[in-house]
Amino acid sequence: MSAFSEIAQQFVQFYYQTFDADRSSLAGLYRDHSMLTFETSSIQGVSNIVEKLTSLPFQKVVHKVNTLDAQPSSQDGSILVMVTGALLVDEEQNPMNYTQSFNLIPENGSYYVQNDIFRLIYNA
Numbered sequence: 001m002s003a004f005s006e007i008a009q010q011f012v013q014f015y016y017q018t019f020d021a022d023r024s025s026l027a028g029l030y031r032d033h034s035m036l037t038f039e040t041s042s043i044q045g046v047s048n049i050v051e052k053l054t055s056l057p058f059q060k061v062v063h064k065v066n067t068l069d070a071q072p073s074s075q076d077g078s079i080l081v082m083v084t085g086a087l088l089v090d091e092e093q094n095p096m097n098y099t100q101s102f103n104l105i106p107e108n109g110s111y112y113v114q115n116d117i118f119r120l121i122y123n124a
Contacts, residue, residue: 008070
């Protein structure tokens with residue numbers, strides 16, 4: 001497995017475990033110039049992103065990753081990650097399908113999220 005694929009896998013596992021346990025703990029993954037597009041809302045900056053994620057209208061969530069694709073996205077070591085999966089919220093029994101893309105930027109031996117795009121997938 002390529003180094004970028006391993007990094008992407010580790011990131012996705014950490015991101016969703018953290019999201020499912022305590023969304024406010026995701027703040028360290030973003031920077032003030034980071035951007036989140038969640039459905040139709042675009043939000044920029046750590047505090048605004050965390051406010052959006054923590055104000056989502058559910059208490060409990062579980063993500064199940066179905067696919068994960070990763071590519072190096074620049075010479076500086078950035079990684080583009082695309083995830084598809086399903087999530088269960090609160091006591092709902094029917095999972096909702098989603099897709100999420102991340103642009104990970106290297107910084108001091110680690111990575112932060114420059115771009116994060118999330119969409120639920122509705123049946124046609």
